[in-house]
Amino acid sequence: xxxxxxxxxxxxTVAAALTVILHRNPVxxxxxxxxxxxxxxxxxxxxxxxxxxxxxxxxxxxxxxxxFVFVIMLLNVxxxxxxxxxxxxVVGVAGGAGLLALLIATVAVRxxxxxxxxxxxxxxTPEHLARRLFTDYLVPFEVTSLLLLVxxxxxxxxxxxxx
Amino acid sequence: MVPTAWYLVLSAxxxxxxxxxxxxxxxxxxxxxxxxxxxxxxxxxxxxxxxxLGTEDGQVIVFFVMAVAAAEAAVxxxxxxxxxxxxxxxxxxxxxxxxx
Amino acid sequence: xxxxVAIACAKxxxxxxxxxxxxxxxxxxxxxxxxxxxxxxxANRASIFGFAGLGIVNTLVADPVKFLLKEDxxxxxxxxxxxxxxxxxxxxxxxxxxxxxxxxxxxxxxxRAIQLQAAxxxxxxLYVLAMTALGVYGVVLAGWASNNRWSLLGGIRGSAQMxxxxxxxxxxxxxxxxxxxxxxxxxxxxxxxxxxxxWLPAWGILYQPFAFVLFLVAGVAxxxxxxxxxxxxxxxxxxxxxxxxxxxxxxxFMMADFVEVVLVAALVTTFFFGxxxxxxxxxxxxxxxxxxxxxxxxxxxxxxxQVTSFMVKMIFFTWLQIVIRWTLPRFRxxxxxxxxxQGLLPxxxxxxxxxxxxxxLWGTTA
Numbered sequence: 122x123x124x125x126x127x128x129x130x131x132x133x134t135v136a137a138a139l140t141v142i143l144h145r146n147p148v149x150x151x152x153x154x155x156x157x158x159x160x161x162x163x164x165x166x167x168x169x170x171x172x173x174x175x176x177x178x179x180x181x182x183x184x185x186x187x188x189f190v191f192v193i194m195l196l197n198v199x200x201x202x203x204x205x206x207x208x209x210x211v212v213g214v215a216g217g218a219g220l221l222a223l224l225i226a227t228v229a230v231r232x233x234x235x236x237x238x239x240x241x242x243x244x245x246t247p248e249h250l251a252r253r254l255f256t257d258y259l260v261p262f263e264v265t266s267l268l269l270l271v272x273x274x275x276x277x278x279x280x281x282x283x284x
Numbered sequence: 285m286v287p288t289a290w291y292l293v294l295s296a297x298x299x300x301x302x303x304x305x306x307x308x309x310x311x312x313x314x315x316x317x318x319x320x321x322x323x324x325x326x327x328x329x330x331x332x333x334x335x336x337l338g339t340e341d342g343q344v345i346v347f348f349v350m351a352v353a354a355a356e357a358a359v360x361x362x363x364x365x366x367x368x369x370x371x372x373x374x375x376x377x378x379x380x381x382x383x384x
Numbered sequence: 385x386x387x388x389v390a391i392a393c394a395k396x397x398x399x400x401x402x403x404x405x406x407x408x409x410x411x412x413x414x415x416x417x418x419x420x421x422x423x424x425x426x427a428n429r430a431s432i433f434g435f436a437g438l439g440i441v442n443t444l445v446a447d448p449v450k451f452l453l454k455e456d457x458x459x460x461x462x463x464x465x466x467x468x469x470x471x472x473x474x475x476x477x478x479x480x481x482x483x484x485x486x487x488x489x490x491x492x493x494x495x496r497a498i499q500l501q502a503a504x505x506x507x508x509x510l511y512v513l514a515m516t517a518l519g520v521y522g523v524v525l526a527g528w529a530s531n532n533r534w535s536l537l538g539g540i541r542g543s544a545q546m547x548x549x550x551x552x553x554x555x556x557x558x559x560x561x562x563x564x565x566x567x568x569x570x571x572x573x574x575x576x577x578x579x580x581x582x583w584l585p586a587w588g589i590l591y592q593p594f595a596f597v598l599f600l601v602a603g604v605a606x607x608x609x610x611x612x613x614x615x616x617x618x619x620x621x622x623x624x625x626x627x628x629x630x631x632x633x634x635x636x637f638m639m640a641d642f643v644e645v646v647l648v649a650a651l652v653t654t655f656f657f658g659x660x661x662x663x664x665x666x667x668x669x670x671x672x673x674x675x676x677x678x679x680x681x682x683x684x685x686x687x688x689x690q691v692t693s694f695m696v697k698m699i700f701f702t703w704l705q706i707v708i709r710w711t712l713p714r715f716r717x718x719x720x721x722x723x724x725x726q727g728l729l730p731x732x733x734x735x736x737x738x739x740x741x742x743x744x745l746w747g748t749t750a
Contacts, residue, residue, distance in 0.1 A: 123285060123286055124285075124286055127286045127290065131290075131294050134294070134298065135294075135297055135298070135301070138298055138301045138302075138321050139301060141301075141305065141314070141317050141318065141321060142301060142302075142304060142305030142308060142309060142314065142317075142318050142321075146463075147311060147313050147314055148463075148466065148525075148528065149465075150313075150314050150317055151317065152466075152469075152521075152525075154317050154320065154321070155521070157298075157321060157324070158324060161324050161327070161328060164291070164294075164328060164331075165328075165331055167286065168291070168331050168332060168334070168335040169335060170331045170334065170335070170343050170346075171505070171506060171507050172343065172507055172510070173327075173331060173343050173346050173347070174507070175507045175510030175511055175513075175514055176347065176350060176510070177327075177350070178514035178517065178518070179510060179513050179514045179517050180350050180351075180354055181320075181324070181350065181353070182514075182517070182518065183513075183514060183516075183517025183518055183520070183550075184354065184517060184547065185320065185353065185354055185357045186320075187517075187520050187521070187524070187543065187547060188357055188358065188361055189313065189316070189317065189357070189361065190521070190524055190525075190528075191524070191540070191543070191544075192313065192361045192364060192365065193313060194524065194527075194528050194536065194539075194540065195365070195540075196364070196365065196368045196374065198311070198313060198374060201309075201310065201311050201314075210308060212307055213304050213305075213306075213307035213308030213309075214304060214308070216303055216304065216307050217300045217301065217303050217304025217307065217308075218300070218304075220299070220300045220303050221296060221297060221299075221300035224292075224296035224299065224300065225293055225296055228289050228292045228293055228296060229289075233287065233288045233289055233336060234287045234288075234289045235287060236285040236286075236287055237285065237287075237288055237335050237336045237338075238338060240335065240338045241338075244335075244338070244340065245334075245340065245343060246506050246507075247506070247507060247510075247567055249340050250340050250343055250344065250347070253339075253340045253341065253343075253344050254344050254347065257341075257344075258344050258348075261348055262348075265348055265351045265352070268351070268352065268355055269351060269354070269355050271355075272354075272355030272356075272358050272359050273358070275358075275359045275362065276358040276359050276361075276362040277362075278362075279359065279362035279363055279365070279366055280362045280365055280366075282369070
């Protein structure tokens, strides 16, 4: 049952991701990106990562892509003209396909093909995540908050008309 | 139950799609979106491994990746706005010189 | 297994119908309450065979029928797909947010204990914030897809306002999460059944009065109601981001507006006013001052009382938002943004720190 759900979701996710990179209109690419992120968050539920699921939608789909859409509308970015496949296209497709082959080969040789063992109750809940975050990962947490402050200041300064 | 390897294959496919997007597209905003797809593919790997190993470390890393991606998106888009104001274009082929 | 699926579907359908009915009631309230405030009668002309029902026939029958029969116009040069998608993206997250709102305790029937909450998530609060975040897309796409300068302006203003006040809402909620120690709404409501000093129901408003004010203000701003309705400002931008919408799509945007009003009312009820809790009512009857007053057929009467209490409180807060709408003038846009970023955000942080200090000194309720 969950195998069927996984396959359907995986097909939809790959389709959405392809739409992001292939569609000419950047607004449609942004909407396809929202779909990709929302579908990925479904995988997090399958993997029992409930807090990460909620955070994915709030942070990624609900804030970052909104920022993308804002900028697209602010700058009135137009659709790309259809260009002939040139050397760039060949490099792109070859690069992507080559990387994919390499990664799948790695997974095939060393990947874990058994079902994952059962986890205890409360796995992936906010309490457990918070416990790990504030004990083992406290320093990265504080550094990340500093990083976000720097990013906010940087974005405000870079967005001004006259720096 | 779905084996972890399947999640890794999906993550690999999405990562490759992201790489292809960065190499294929000329519109800088779409390139940025492809980068976000790559980051999300990696997030999926982390969460899959967290489930495999039974610890939440992978999910904590995902938390940090999301925060860093948000910071990067904010600053990157601000840079794009400045670039657009200076060059009137967001096409990667046309912003190849440092000055006019 | 099939019975579980059927029960889950029944709960989801119940919640959707509840939302739509209260939304319809809200539209009726809007007409009549505004009429009372403005010392007039309000809409009472539409009638079926002479029965106007105080104007209910107008709002519940005539209005929707009128909207659905109007011509559906897509402006020339507009992006057809996005124009079609935007109202859907506005309504669906607002209605979906109701999935985690508990409307009763437990219904024990036929050996099964049915939790009266459509989706029992352990991250309910985050889910509500997620759905609110997704509601921004409807606004910004509606503005963009209309190929109209004023719509785009309304859309950008609206979405900037929504994401600013989401932060204020989130910070107000952190205070509540700290107080109750959980992100699960049903657990929060259950904890509000406790009695302080033996007689006072321990509702959230007693622990977090400041967060209540912050949340209410942020919620009204999030749903773009007056005094925060500049994106839609009827006297400035025609209809703002949904100027170019007619017929059923316009109805969807108005529905989204009212559903968000009802959502804010339901959230305020759940977090601050005990949700479905009736004071002194436990699962078998009333426990007042040591005396137990058993209720007959308690397995159905108690949940019915709880659902009724939830709906009464929700309708009260819907009414409150309507009164606020028709009383206050509109904020200017820079005042609005200043209030969000330089007013509510610092106050929210102060609230979080004060709550944390209080918990350090006096412990939590859990």
